[in-house]
Amino acid sequence: MATEQPPRKDSSWPKPRYRPEEVPAPAVGRLSLYLRELEGLLKQDCQTTSSKELAETLGYTDAQIRKDLAYFGQFGHPGIGYRVDELIDRIRWILGTDRTWNVLVVGAGNLGQALATYRGFQRKGFRIVAIFDNDPAKIGQRIGSTPVLEILPVDRLAEIITERSVRIGIITVPGDAAQQVTDAMVAAGIKGILNFAAASLAVPDNMPLASVALAVHLEQLAFRINARQSAHER
């Protein structure tokens, strides 16, 4: 053939048997965990791994892991397993984190500031580009380092989303303010929301939304601890 294919690797990657929206959500969730584990293996200079090995460290079955990966293509080598660096590249490409995503935080309380300065996000391909609050005492304060972030007033939200091509917004405001922040983000064209506020958010149909209910996790633990206790008493 005369003309080269474009240098993007994705065109050479194998068959995408399922469309992204057909992949079960739990499988996508585990994909992130596989990636984290693989990144750990790479640090230890492991060249290859297998579904069996991954399954044991992560607490799944080997069939589960092979099935999950099969939603996205064929990445393994029968008799060998998976090449660690290769699989990392492919999962990053699948998740879309081989490119950087600009993210902002609304709510500069303790949690908001902690998330805005959290290094782990940067390493995973997410860059916090702004943090907002509506408390005049906080606006103008500078937090973090490399980069330093200035706390901005919430009324500049739309402007920043547009100018800095922000696709994801993190909400860390009190529960009763969360819906209006959501509405402002949606109106400004945000593409997805990560919610830490103690409230159920209404978003347009199909808008990606993930909620982390901190107290809920503790309540789950409390229930399960009591369940174990009472099961043990029988």
Place this chain on the structure above:
Amino acid sequence: MATEQPPRKDSSWPKPRYRPEEVPAPAVGRLSLYLRELEGLLKQDCQTTSSKELAETLGYTDAQIRKDLAYFGQFGHPGIGYRVDELIDRIRWILGTDRTWNVLVVGAGNLGQALATYRGFQRKGFRIVAIFDNDPAKIGQRIGSTPVLEILPVDRLAEIITERSVRIGIITVPGDAAQQVTDAMVAAGIKGILNFAAASLAVPDNMPLASVALAVHLEQLAFRINARQSAHER
């Protein structure tokens, strides 16, 4: 009958058709969200609600909500719905959060400090009683107010767990230190762990463990945003 039953209400509450360990985990998870919504309704002075109303605000089906509650007994009034205050009491009793749970935090970075001083936990029945770090520069520092918490060295973990009857531990240390913190907590008799570290933890069989992988939630959003985009292009 001559002798009064003890004043605990639970003995008068209705049939527990399923044992706690038979209840599907997703149902327990939603129970916490129902509780949160009900607490909101109570603040607005709503006396009663229905599975239909709850379903609409939370984005579930009404059948789902009735089925979930049915795992724990019969709480509704046909033709009327559910009494808000009554259902709140019962869900709190089911989750075990009608009593206070002592909790500690290991890792006094930004996130650990934010969680240790988070007011929402207190309101839900969880009291943070200690925070630990192994950085000499942090040990002895005081954080928060009412109560003030002094950052303690990690080697006092076991002592505090025993003395203060701590049942739940929150881990907010870097990923590569998380397993050894886990082991120390387990050895000291912790009953459940909430993990924010970027690592998969090995715990004894059946030990309640909940993990919040912050980067994973962003990766999920990234994937779903891309999926929407590519679906829209077709």
Place this chain on the structure above:
DNA sequence: GCTTGTGAAACGTTTCACAGCA
């Protein structure tokens, strides 16, 4: 009328088990 509680059906996910290949 309206709403709950629940068996049965529908749906989705996980596990099994094995063909195919290095």
Place this chain on the structure above:
DNA sequence: TGCTGTGAAACGTTTCACAAGC
């Protein structure tokens, strides 16, 4: 031999649909 990829079976969860009750 060892490991992947995958149809089929097993399992679990959600939704449906309706009897019973206010």
